Each structure stands twice: as structure tokens, then as C-alpha cells.
Amino acid sequence: MKKYLLPLLLVIISHSNFAQSEKQHLKTIEQFLIEEYPKNEPGAAVLIAKNGEIIFEKAYGLASLDPKRKLKKDMVFQIASMTKQFVSAAILQLVEEGKMSLSDTIQKYVSYYPTKTHPITIHHLLSQTSGIPNYFDVDDNEFYLLAQEHTPQQLIHYYKDESLTFKPGSKWSYSNSNYPLLGAALEKVTGQSLKDYLRIHIFEPLGMTSSGLWYPENIKKNRIPVGYNEKNGKVYPGPKIVGSALYAPGGIVSTVQDLLLWNRALVQKTVISEFVVEQLTTEKTIDSGEGTGYGYGFFIKNLKGSPTIQHGGNLFGYTSSGLYLPNEDLFICILANRKFDRTEELANYLASVLLNNPIEIFSKKEISKEQLQDYIGIYELQSEELSRTFEIKLYDNQLLLSDPKAPANDAILTPSDKDIFILKAVNASFKFQRNEKGQVTGYEVIQGETFVFKKVK
DSSP, rough: GGHHHHHHHHHHHHHHHHHHHHHHHHHHHHHHHHHHOOOOOOOOOEEETTTEEEEEEEEESEEEEEEHHHEEOOOOOGGGGHHHHHHHHHHHHHTTTOOOOOTBBGTOTTSSSSSSSSSSSHHHHHEEEEEOOHHHHHHHHGGGGGSSOHHHHHHTTTTTTOOOOOTTTTTOOOTTTTTHHHHHHHHHHHHSSSHHHHHHIIHHTTTTOOEEEEETTTGGGGGOOOEEEEETEEEOOOOOOHHHHHHHHHOEEEEEEHHHHHHHHHOOOOOOOOOHHHHHHHHOOOOTBBSSSSSSSSEEEEEEEEEEEEEEEOOOEEEEEEEETTTEEEEEEEESSSOOOOHHHHHHHHHHHHHOOOOOOOTTTOOHHHHHGGOOEEEEOOSOOOOOEEEEETTTTTTEEETTEEEEEEEEEEEEETTTTEEEEEEEEEEEOTTTSSEEEEEEEEEEEEEEEEEOO
């Protein structure tokens, strides 16, 4: 028996070291989140699960600033574009049942959407390769539209006559316009509302009792955090919104606990079938064979050598992110009640800490006002085809990107790395260049394509 003692001791010691390492990592994470979400500001609910077991779950900040109400970890958030993975799964269930085909054109189900110069299929819509321009761009003076009830047909009416920006299948371009069409197609095939279909076929079977296409009747108001916007350094409640105005592109509400149930369903492939999961999480290609970095409703990425399946969402007062690392069976979910919160960057950072290979991330306290001064100025696009000018200015220790033609739409640039900022509104990365003297001379905007801007003042 003694010859088995040493291997057994080594296993016990190894497990103990791993447990100690994870414990230390979680302390690092907690300290970072305490600094990220101050007690008197809008906050976030954060959940981390390993092998399906919750190893970290806490809430930070306030659910309401006036009156002050602490944010709790079981609160129900608007998850915005994370909605798309659920709608994609619902469509794929119908495909698996033979009620739809990925090669069907959308006009087979939505007759009031006009035929375009090229056929648009269900696959094109799911994979964000349709070429339909994005309609969900609501300015401050159009917020009243969010408070108006809409039918799917009324949503589609906003953009049905727009020309395609490219031949379907030839490029990838994220567009919210794809999903009202998918929702309308599902309703035509099933004879049910999208809300009822998701409840009956996904939320109820998975026990997601706090989730729905807008707020379920069982959700009390004290479980709903106020969503906050920020403009010129000031925080204020977001506009009134009704669920039908968001619909299939972004109308689902949920909790971090329910989203873990969804994650486990995708991992276990029981209630949600293997066919559906494989289609959702397999990277699609365009006609040239080039990968898109996107499946159906999920981005397919990589973090420090580990494959990731992820998606986030931004809305008028809420930001969400769900990140899954299949090799490590690690799931991280962050739901925040603040517009353009950096939930995706935070989820990636938390995962990298647990991988014992942390990525560089700026703490809110790390960039001084003096350092931010470097980036202030007027920048012009260096392009023969387009002419655009933007101003970057400083307000309340934050960089704001301002369009002189639309000054009401200032957007926050969030620090991500040295000389790199993120514009979460459009998921664009700004990489600033410096000359030999260390002075900022311009920046590159990376958003699928790369656009070069030169500092002119």
C-alpha cells in the first residue's frame, strides 16, 4: 500500500495549491470590482462559475441613486443584444424541426419586406452577413419612440426600403436590423408571439423564472434597477422604454443566475440540442472562406490562447456581458445598470486573472487628468472617399468623442490599454499614435475596417 501513498499526497498537494491560487485570484477580483463600482454610483451584478458551480457572486453599487437603493445580485437587468443568442436558438429549433431552412429567403416568411438586389437568407440574418444597414440608432430627440408600442412590422418599416450595403454573404457587418425579421419569421411559422415562444420553449424548460422578452409578471419593481446614462460627466436615468420597441434585437431581461442556467444548457446539450448549440457556437465564414469571428448570436474569440464564446449588449441605461471559456468550463457574467459600462473588458480581465495570466487593464484611478490631456484635439479622417471630423475633449476626467454635426451625441471613450480606448457605442477600438517626442499625432479606428485620423489641432 505504501507505494501508492506518494502519488496520492502529490494529488492532494496539487489540489490544495490550485484551491489556494483560485482563492487568491478571487481576492484580486473582488478588490478590483470594489474600485470599479463605487458604493454611491450605478453598479453591477457579477457571477463567476467554474464547472457549473458558482465560485463568485456579488453585487456592487446602487440600483437607484435617488432614493438610494443598493444593487442586489438577484436583480433583473435589460440584457440588450445578448437577446440575439436566444432568438437565434429559437430559430434553430424550428430549423431542426424542419419548419424552416437556413437557406430560405426572408420573404418566404415576411412578405412585406421587399425583395432586394440579392437574396437574403435566414443564414445571412443569423450570421450578420445580410448587408442590411443598422436601424437601431436613436438620437436624444427620438427617445419618445422607445416609449411607443411597436409591432414587428412597424419596426421593419423603419428600414425596409433601405438599400443593401453589400451583397449578402460577401462581408460581415453587425446589424440590429436582422433580428426583427427573424422574430417576425418565427411568429409566422409558429403562430405564437416571440415572447410566448421563448417562454414556453426556452425559459420555462430551463427554469429561468426571472427572464422574459421584457419583464415577466412575477418580477416585483424592487428587483429592477434603474438604468443610467451619462453625458458630459453627469449621470441621469435613462429614457422610458417598452419591450416591443426593443423586441428581437434587444428586449430580453434576465439575471446573472438565469444566464448561468442558460450557459449550462448550452454546455450540457440536453434541453437545447447539440444541433442548436453547434450552430450557435461555430464560427461562420463569408463567401471568400474568411472567418467572421461570429457564429449565430455569439462572437467567437480568443483570450490568452483560450477559445471564448461571448456576447454583450448596450442599451439606454444598461450594459451586459456573458463570457464562456469552453476549455476551462469557466463562465463570467456581468450585468450593469449604466450605459456603455465596460463589462466586456471586465469579463475578459476577470477570466484572465483566473487563468493566472492577467491582461493589462486600466483601473479607473490609474489615468490622471494630466495624461488624458494628451488626447484632446481635432481629428480629421484621412480618406479620399469620406470626409469626417471629430473632436476629442475632456470632461470630468473622461475622454468624450464629439461630432460637431451632432454635439448632443457625445460618447465616452473607455481606456483599455496604453494609448488604446474603446467606443462601446459601436464596438470600435481607438489606437492613438505618437511621434518621437511622445506627442499624439492621430489615431486609428478599428471597427471591422481600419480608419486613420490625423490630429489637426
